[in-house]
Every structure is written in C-alpha cells, then in structure tokens.
Amino acid sequence: MSAIAAPVPLGEKRIRFTEEDRPLIAFGLFTALGLTVLLPLALMFLWSVADGWSPPNIVPAAYTGERWAAVLSNSDILNAGLTSLFVSVVVTLATAVIALPTAWAMARIPFRAKRLVEIFILAPMIIPGLVVAVGIGRLFLSLGLAYSISGVILVQIVGTLPLMIRLMTATLEGIPQELIHAARSLGAGTFGVLIHIILPLCVPGLLAGGLLSFVASFEEFDKTFIVGAPAVQTLPVRLYMYLDPYSMQLPMASVVAFLLLVPALIIFVIAGRVLRDDLMAAGMGKM
Amino acid sequence: ADSNLKNLDVDLSKVTRENFYEVVVPAAKKEGTVTMYNFAGSFGDVWKELIGRFETKYGIKVAYNDVNLDQANQQLIAVHQAGQDAPVDAFFAGGGSFPLLSSTGVLGNVPLTKILPNFDHYDPALAENVFGRAHGGAFPLVHLNQTAIGYDSAFVKADEVPKSFDDLIVWAEKHPKQLGITLPAKGGSGSGFIYSLALNTLTGECRAKLTDTSQTLEQAEEWAMSTDCLTPVWDYYRRLMKSAELTNGNADTLNLINNQKLHMGTVWEDQVMTFIRGKQLPDSFRLTLLEKGQVGSGDAFIVAADAKHPAAAMLLIDLAMSKEFQAWKLENKASRSPRTDLNSSQINPETAQYLLPDAVYPRLSTSVFWDMAKALGEALDEKVLSN
Amino acid sequence: MLDIQNITKDYGPSRALHPVSVSVDKGEFITILGPSGCGKSTLLRILMGISRPSSGEIHLAGKRIDPLPPEARDIAMVFQSYALFPHMSVEKNLGFGLRMKRVDKAEQKRRIAHALEICNLTALSARMPRQLSGGQQQRVALARAIVMQPSLMLFDEPLSNLDAKLRDSLRAELVDLHRKVGATSLYVTHDQAEAMAMSDRILVMNGGRVVESGSPVDLYRRPKHAFTAGFLGLTNLVPVRAHGLQAALPWDGDPVLLTEERNGIARMALRPEAIRLEKAHHSPAEVTSTTFLGSNVLHLVKVAGMELKVTRSGTEPILEPGARVAIAIDGLQHLLVESDSVEAA
Amino acid sequence: MLDIQNITKDYGPSRALHPVSVSVDKGEFITILGPSGCGKSTLLRILMGISRPSSGEIHLAGKRIDPLPPEARDIAMVFQSYALFPHMSVEKNLGFGLRMKRVDKAEQKRRIAHALEICNLTALSARMPRQLSGGQQQRVALARAIVMQPSLMLFDEPLSNLDAKLRDSLRAELVDLHRKVGATSLYVTHDQAEAMAMSDRILVMNGGRVVESGSPVDLYRRPKHAFTAGFLGLTNLVPVRAHGLQAALPWDGDPVLLTEERNGIARMALRPEAIRLEKAHHSPAEVTSTTFLGSNVLHLVKVAGMELKVTRSGTEPILEPGARVAIAIDGLQHLLVESDSVEAA
C-alpha cells in the first residue's frame, strides 16, 4: 500500500457547475466576436481592394489590386519595414534590460516612496504622446541624438518602459523568496542567482511585456517622426500620412492600415499562445 | 534682404534670374543631394515625375519623403530652435502654413520668385504676397486650389444649383440634412467657406477689418471674438446648422456625398478630382462657385532656412515651376498652375467636366486671409457651436 | 563542529532571538523544537547567511562563518516549501549547486547518480518538479542538499506540508538517510513526535530562547520545565508537597517516590501513561470521558478538582464514563525546576 | 434520514465513484475515511448539489434531493479551506445563509447570537476573517453552518489546514458542539486518529468504493479487510494457518486463539500493541530498531523473515537494538476476510 496515490496536480482544480459544454455560449460569443472584430477587419480589406464601392452595394462591384501593387512595389516600404523591425526588436530588448533592475527593486525592496515611484512610472501612460514628443525632440537635438536610429530607440523606450516595469514587477513578486535563498545556499552568488534563477523564471513576464512593447514600438508614430524623420523611416512614418484624417481616402487608408496591422496581429496571435493571461493582467491591472 | 539660409555658399544678393544657373548649378552639384518633404498624400506621383526629370537633368540625387504637414512643421520648428541643420531642404508645404513657418524662422528667406528663371511667367499677384501676406518671394505657390460648392448632379437638378449664399440656405432648408458644411477647424473647405461668407456679408469698415492682412493671428482672433460686425455671419450659421450637417473634414464631406447621405457640400476642387479618379465620388459630381466669390488657395514649395543643401533645393523648386512640368501637372492632375501662360483650355474635356466651369472660374475666385479664416473658425466654435 | 555563540537578532525594537548558544558535534542530528514564532527559522536563516545576527559569532569546522555570504558557507538547506527550481528537471536541480561550485563534470555525475539512488529518485531524474507528488518533491529537495556533501545540513520543517501517512514514512527515510550520509544536521520542527522519533538531541525553544536541551528520553521523562513537559506530548501538571524522597499527591493515596530529594510545594509532570487505573466502586475519582484512539484509549478522570489525562493500552478493556477508579502511579517521578521566565507559551 | 442509493460519478471515461450506498440515522456523526483521491470530496459535492451524480438517488428526510440545486437543499457545509467570505465580518458571514433564505430579521439575530455563543465567538463578531487566527476561522466556518440549522451538516477535512496542537483541541470542541447541536453530520477526513476520536461510525473508502463501515472500535479491532486494518493505525499483516479456533504463526511459539472458527491459510492483522516482548537470550527474534515516541516506544522485531512492528508503553524499559526477545500474543485474534478488489491503494 503506497501512500503516494497519484502525482499531485499543482494547478487549480477547475470545478464546473455542470460538466457539459455549452454550444449556445460558444455560438453567441463567436458571433459577437465575428461582428465586432473580424467583420471590421474584413471590410477594411474589402475597401483596400475595392474599385469603387458606392451605395447601395453591400460588397464592392469591382476589385482592383492596383493600390496594393503600388504600395508594395515601392522598395522604400520594404526598407521601412525592416527598419521598423530592427527598431522594435532593439526597443523590446532594451526595455526588458532597463526594466528588470527597477522592477526588482519595486517587487522586492520595501521603501517609503514606493507609491510615488509607481505613479511616476505610470505617468508616461497618462501624459499625451505629443507633449512628450515635442519636448523630447528638442532634448535630442541638443544631445545630438536627433535623426538617428539610436535616438528613435531611446525615445520609444519612454513609451514601452512603464508597462514592462509593471509586468516585470508583478512577475518578480511571484518568485518565492525561498528559491533565491535555496540558490544562494547552494553556492550561487548574486550573478548566479540572476542568470540561473531569476531570468528563467521571468520568461513568462518577459514574453508578455516583450509582446506588448513590440507592438507598441512597431506602431509608434509621434515621437519617432519628430525625433527620427526623415533620416529614420519606420513603417508608420512612411504610412501615417495616408491616415491623415483631413484627407484620408478609405481605400488607401485601408491598405496602409493592413500593412501596419498584419505584422502586429501575426506576432500577437503567435505569441498569444505562449502568454499567460494572469500575468498580463497582473502587470496591467495591479495598481 | 539678408538671407537666413545659413548653409548657402552663394551670395544671394548677387544672384539674378539671368546668372542663376551659372552661380547656383555648380553650388548645387557640389551639395550633391537634396532632401524634399511632400505633405500632400495625393501628390506622390507628381513629385516622382519631377524628381525623375531633375535627377536626369542635373545628376543630383533627391531624397523624397511623404510627411504629415503638422508633424513636419513642428519638427522644423524644434530643429530651428535647437539651432541645428534642418532634416529637409525643399518642402512642399500647405499654403496655410506661411504665418507659422515664417514667424518661427523656419522659412528660408529667399526671393525665389524673383531669382528663379522659371518664375518669369509667375502670376504677379502671388509673387510677393500670398493670402494677403508679404513673403518677398520666399513662399511660392506651385500648385493652386480652389474651395467650391460640390453637388451630385444625379440628385441636384441644374436649376436648383445655388448661385448665392442665400440660394444655398434655401436649398438646405428644402433638403434638410443633405448639405454638408466642413467644420472650419477640420478642413480648409470649411474655413474657406466661412471666410467667403464673411466677405459676402460684411461691408464698409467691417469688411476693411476683415481683409486687413496686416493683422496677426492673435489680432484677428481678438477681433473675431469681440466684434459685432460678424453677427450676420453667426446668424447665417445658426440658421444653416438647423438644416445642414457639420462634417469632420474635407474627406468626410466627400465620403458622405459618395454614400448618398449628403448631396451637396463644401469641397476643394483638386481633392474632388482625386476622389473621382479613385472612384470615391460618383461621375455625376459637379462643382460651382457662389456669387461674390469663394476663396482660392495654393500650396508652396519652399527652402528651409536651416537646409543643408539650399542651392539644390532652389534648383528643384525652379524646375517645379518650369512650363513643361506645370503643363504635365495640369494635364495629368488637373492641378491649377500659377503660371500666367497656362490655362484650362489645355485640359482635356473628359477631365474638364469635373473642374469648375469656365463660367465661374477664375471669375469668382477670391483671395483668402487664412489667419482671419482660422480666427473666424475659432470664433464660430465659441459663439455658435459651443452653446 | 558547529559552535553558535551568543547569537541575538533584533527586528527593529523587537528581539526575535535572545542570546542563543548551541554547540553541535560532528554527525549529530539535532532537532530544534518550539511553537510557531519562537525564532526557529530566524536561527536557521542566520546560520545559512540569509539574515545577519545582531550580535554573536558562529564557527563551523573551526572557521568563523558569520561574516560570510551564504554561497561561501559549507551549508545546505532543505526548505519547508521544498524551494525546487521549477524550471529545472530533477537532475538539473541536483546539479545546480555543483555547477555553482564548479565541481568537475565527472564528479558531478557521480554524485548526482549517488544522491538519486539513495533517495530512490533515479527513475524520476528527467521529470520537472511540478510533475512530482509532494513526497517526491520533498525527496528531491533532500537529494539536492545531500549532493553538496556539506559540513552541515539544515532542515526547516521539511515535512510539515505533507499529510500524516506520508510524513511518517518520510520521517523514517530521513533518519535512515542521515545514518547513511552522516552529515551533521540541524532540524527545525514544531511537531514533537517528529522531534522525538528522529533526533539524537532536542533543543526546545520558546520566545526566542533555548528552554532546555537533551536526548528525547531525558526530555520526555525528566523535563526540567513545565514548558518542555507540555510541549513534548500530553502531560498532567500536578501540584505536590515533597518530603525528602516522597511527595504527597492532592488526592488520597500512596505518596509518589521521587528521583531526588526535595522539600515543600512543587509541581510534577505526570505522563498520562504513567497513571494506572483500577475499577474501585467507592473511589472519589471518576472517569468523565473516554476517547478510543486505536492503539490506546484516552480517559479523563476527575479527582480532587483536577481533570487528569490517563491513557491505557488499546488492548485493555475500555472504562466507560461514570466508572469509579482507583489511581496508582508507577515508578519514580521527577519534579519540575520552576522558572517562570521560560514558561510562557 | 439520509439515504444514498447507488450513487455513481463518471468524469469522462474515468469513474470517480462506483455505486456507493450509505444510510445515516438522525443525529449520527459519520466519518468518511480514505486516502487522497478516493472520492470523498466527490461524494460530498454530490450531496451538496454542486456536482450531479451520473446515476443513483439521494433522499434526505424522506424527500428526493438529487435533482435539486444546492440552494434548495437543507444542507450546510464546512469547507477544508474554511471558505469564509473575506469581505464580510464574522457576523455577516454567519448571516449570509439566513439572508439568502430570507429568514426574518429578528430570528436571524437570535440564531446568529446563539451560534456565536456556542462557538465562543461573541467577542469576535465584528472582526473580518483575515483578522482571525486559523483556529478562530475554523470556528466561524462551523458557526456559519450551525446557524442554518440544517438537516445535514457536511464537513470536508475541516481541520487539515491546522497544526497538530490546534487540531487536537478543535477536534474535541467539534465533538462537543455536535452533541449540543445534534445535527446529523457527515465528516470527511483522511486522518484515522480524527476519524476514530470523533465518530459514531466510520465509513472506509478506497478507489471510489466503500470498503467497510462500523464503529471505531469494531473497525480497529475486527477489521474485515487488510485495507481497513492498514489505514486505521499501524498493523502487522501476518500469514497464519488456521485450525478451528487456533492459528499457527509463522514463527515458533504458542498458537493464537481465534474469535471464530476457520481452516486453512489466512491473514491476520496483528496490532503492534497486541504483541508482547520479553527478553529471551536464545530466541530467534531480534529487535532491529527502536524509536522512542514518548508515550510509547516502537520496536521493529525481525522474526521468520518478517519485520514485526511492536509498541510498548513508554513506561516500560526500552529494548535496545540487538536484543533477543520472545514474542507472545495477547487475547483472541481475528482473521481478515480476503477480498482483493478493495485492497488496491
């Protein structure tokens, strides 16, 4: 008679009120999702290939690939796409590196001004981007960072840092103190603990924060333009002009919207599979 | 006048139309490259054509960028205030930007219209002044546009087409919610309209004040906010707003007309052409101008004060005003030209039906004072819309 | 081997450890037993180097270690929550410390294999911690400490998260392993059964002080303090009047024989199993409650205004409540040394 | 009173409860005892109505209740995790069920006051749950059930989150309360000491089935199945050869007397306290290990290739490992009814 009956499932046991699946809920939710998320995206795509779409037509009468061809044949777009990718990757990595020590302090060290620091860290999420953009533009000019990729990267980090710090703080708070003590008792110094214990355990938080940072950076326009254009051409800088509300033409705007959206959506869907909801929520929601 | 082009090697005071190429071409070639900004989304192919011609002719490379006008203006101002070189040399900028760009010192202070050889047939009315402001030739319009009333002739019969502001309001009241008026703050067709209305309504001293272009934006705002002269304008708007739709921008007005939600609205002539070409307006769309005139405007090609390649920029602007290129632009884009030796007879008839008819244009086109138009828009917001 | 000299620990104004001194011989298995909050974990943390003592010195194998960081001490610890690295397999968990100490590869392999084997984990070496049951996780935590071959092993209530059956079986395994490995061990617990079953010596702590220490048999049979007596199993604190080698109980009956001479009022810790009951119809003592516990039966007996706990073997007949009984005390008994300062619990 | 008829529960292809039938009399205190995963909580959940049985019927006080939602059943439950509403004060927690059942205000007050009093919580009524110690929280959970005056009270391992000392004292309180309130109670636990100390009747479960049921004394002394014997305390399963009312043990010595006639090979569950050891220099039986447990001492004795567990009172002299001993068995013994299907664990 062995006392160890079964491996203990450590995850939460989900107890359902009734055990059967519910087709009605599924139907309702997916219909709502279709109408609110997928339909607008589909319509936007239709606009991008519509050759005229006047009432009372519910779908366009004629189609054209001309606009896509025109945009895609422009080699600048591809280059801008690559620049965007490079900038976003660097921003994401740098954000993580900068955020980690601060998040550690926020998560692990009690100190008196913590609330104040928290509010300050949140501030860039509150203050309108343009106010910051112009101010930073001037600062960078005086620092000789204007019109350089490094300038653009530095300025974008201002936008991505707050969320990353919050996410990492939540992640780090979830690492039991005893693990760190255990590692130290087994001979790991500060550096060893960081490399072998803390970083690996931060991976879910880093993934969530990295994803959000990447998307935010990939789509950033205000600050990037003022600091980087014309020397640094990211995809949004190339394309946002077509989204100018005063002269926006729906077909062209739709092409552009898709170009901006698709990479972000693809990454989001892929990364969404490895993301932990609770962590994302913790980082965003915990105040 | 002293030039504020800090990177220009050439002594501008010695440059004339006659010796321009002798002096400037070598300097431009030495600079080797030129950066241009284009603010108008629909003008990309126009500039591509120009750049092709320019690079072949001079062998100077052009770095081309589409920009957002406001962002670009702010960027240039910030750069200038930091005392650094501008990221752009030649800037195709919105006509309304002149006061902002010149007052902030961003505008290159060069008498382009006087020294560039291709400006020899330039409309003298625009050569030194634009929209009532003296620019000394530094702010040359290379493309003209016109505010107008547009309508879908499938719904508006020929005899119903309004000829005056009074006709317009009568039509609007007969067809509630079918006239679109662009919000002045959100689009030039709207601020053009309010200024045109004021021109139409005001007389005597009031009109003198309205057209006194020596006023700054601040002064204009002050006047518009406090004067009683404008009461009839506000009354007109109050009445109009009961039956007309206020729209969110030039494109919005056109979209709603295309959606057949509106049948008439305030528009820009050239934008209409773009929309028709892009099948975003019905073929039955037509334009007209109201009696006593509606305002016209244009967009300028300028040299940035802090340009790194000012000579090349001047050369590029010069080529943009060449007769061949302006003719090409007129033919292909229906973009009106400030050259006196080009007129609409050169436009092919298929295109011409979408332009303002010769009967009203250029007869009813009047000059605009954009800062006043802006001030009227803001006052409208305070006096009529925010109550 | 291990010498703890006058260690104190203050958290702000409150003192978690009053001067504590302990010395441990090589190979000894010592249990620190005490109620929650008495400072057991604080002492272990100080030994491990996670926390610094406010004063005092610690020597291990002749070397003063209190100023050293944890990684420089030759000490391994088994945590109450196991503290397994969740992102490493069992094998990687065991190898972590060795990698940190740059033990050579072949030696690492050998030691890991050995530790896996003696902890009966060889089949599980590739599993991740979350794929293990609580007991298995506990064994991995143990193996991870063993593999380090430390001079000193610390255990902080390593079995308290497990259920009773598992606790019993792991307790035996642990003692066994201690014998095999022979490492000097300091084991913290608040479970007296655990302390008695496992250790060479028990150190009873209360309120940040060491109350007393000794072998399990000594502490159980001849506690000096009421606190020790009460903490190590059930007891009856009975006031007696001592006269030389005899003491009179508060109820009628034969005096109890004492282990040493004493005079005057004193207290005696009478174990429930040291009291014998016989049915006696006219006795003043009455059984008030009976609880069947399987191997023994707990009776509460009312006598002289006191309620005595008495256990009898499960094989003896059960006395029903209401039964009148005569009370007899077996063997020599022992009086408590009174010292109020340590009796708070 | 409560009648559970052939309840089964399937989770997909796996069966958590094989047909289970139980009936409980009014006022009875029944314990369901079994190892982790045997289906105890599943059964309670079905009774409460949180989970639906795959087949079978449940009748409570003559009414069929299995199709009813939980709120329509007259049952209250005490949870292992207490499940106190953290945003309500003690008083509000107690009043929650009454408000839900729309009991009239004055009656609510009366019942709450009464429950607070018998659970000794009156002074704490305004506190929030997080301001209470574990034991106090447990009492609130209890009071919250009592206040409902349900026909049936369910307990799901309500003491398992508490430490040993507290568990013992609350166990006694609970039995006391049951006596005062008199509600029919079903108490789930995997702790055999708890089961024996508290219940009128124990239901032993294993692998989704009821193995056997009976009073604590019956099950401990005369278990029918090896599983029961092993789960209710320490035991030695010894193969014997029975001959009428006698059985021969696998080692030399007197035959054991049996409670009933039987012939052939059988197994006997010998309790460690039923075995008597005497020093005997030339005996083949040898003590291999001795563990001092305070009130008793556990000896392992090697004989005839078996290792017997034997406990002796803590007051008897301790036999050191290596000592040769003679083995005697006290009293009449009992043979197991063999039935393999229920022995898996």
Place this chain on the structure above:
Amino acid sequence: MTALFNDRRLQLLLLLAPGVGYLLFFFGTPLFQALRESLVTDQGDFTLMWYQRAFSRPSMVRGLTTSLYYGLAPVFVSLALSVPLSVLIRQSFIGRKLFNGLYKLPLAVPSLIAALAVIILAEQGGFLDRVLAHVGLSLPKIVRDDAGLGVIFTSAWKQVPFMTLIITSAFAAIPEDLRLAARAFGASRLQTFLRVEVPLAMPGISAAVLLTFIGSMGSYAIPDLVGPPSARPLSVLMVEGFKNGKFHEVYAMGMILSAFAIAVLIAYYTLTHRIGPQAVTGDER
C-alpha cells in the same frame, strides 16, 4: 567597496536608477520644460494667462467636460460588456481556447485604425447602414453624432479586451470554494455573483476602470476621427493648438489633463491603501 554595495539605500538607488532614471531624464526633462513653458509668455515672463484662458473660454471649458465625458462614458460601456464577458469565458464551451486568443486582437490595433474600422462599418451610408437599407431600415447616427456614441463605442472596442483580461483574472483569483460556499448557503447563481464574486473582484475591476479611464481621456485619434465636430476634448484641442504653434496654450492644456489624470490616480491610491496595504516582501540581502 563591498561595504558600499551592502548599503541597502545605495543598493536600492542603483536598482531604481535604470528605469526611474531613464524616465526622469527622457520623460521628466521634456515634461518639466512643458510645465515651464505653460507658465511663461512669449517674452519669457511668468504668467498664468494660459491656464486662465483654458478655464474661461467656452470651447476650452467644454473641452474639459468633453474630456471627462469621453473618459467616463466608454468605461461604463466597457464595464457593462467586460463583466459578463469575463463570466462567460470562464465557462467551458467549444472553442474556448480559440476565443481566448481572438478576443484580445483589438489590443494590437492602434486607435487610429480602430477609428477607421468604425467609420467603414458604422458611418452614415456605411456598411451597416447599407445592409439595413436593404431591409428598409436605417442606422441611427453613430459616427460623429452629437452624443459622441462613435467615440464611446470605438474606445470601448479598444478597452473591452483589456478590461476583460484584467477582470477575468480577478474572478479567477477568487477561490472556487467561496463560490461553492455561497451556493451551499442558499445563494442562487446570480446572488453568488453579485454578493460574493463582484465584491471580491473589486480591486481588479477598479484598477481596470482607472487605467481605461486615463487611457480614453487622453486619447486623441478616436474623438478626432469619429467624434462630433462641435464638442472636442482637450486632447484634440491640444493637437489643434500644436498645428497653429500655440505652444504655451497647448502645454497648459497638457498640464491640466495630466494633473487631472494624476489626481485621479492619487485618489485611487489613497482609497485603496486602506483596503489592502501591500505585503512587504523581501528579507535582508
């Protein structure tokens, strides 16, 4: 040297330096400049004129109230949608995993594009209108209507996934036993939800409300594109001001908006501080 590193305050400062230092320099400096600019005239003399103007002009006053409205209204709509949604996605249904991934898509859609999508879908004469016209109905005005429905729906569209995410985990953090206990003590499903789950999820819900409030109050693209032309929030007025080079005025508005957001945040902190002071984690070293 080691002694220096063992100084806990120094350690703290060193750890905070990268993140907080970065923000202080690259965010604080421009912000400070903006503050200074909002307090001086063109000539550089101190003045409160810009603030005075912001609080006295009808369009500005209206801007402030509109900002508030656009901050609050979408939050209510999102809340009304997110709470039921997070209850529903806790249930088991076919395709739950897929839904879980898809509903978060709006998180990756910039506001500008969200507004574009709403225009295409719901504009007068837009897709929905045309579909309804086929059955003889017409869509009420949503885009650029006077009540700002377009803004509210678009903001809500962006916020619902964000809020749902936070609220779902707030609900998930409630121990299952508490739900069962409520049922066992006679509460129906709805009562359990209202009396136990919602109160317990409140900290998560309020954090979500706060963040979305701040987000939509400061958002520019959505009200600019789908808001009514007449009532414009401060954020839109600010951008407008920028275009005309009215820096001082813009900075003053920016400061007012920021001060407002920060005031809300501080109020939230002081309110929640009482309820759950965060646990002090971390021992020495």
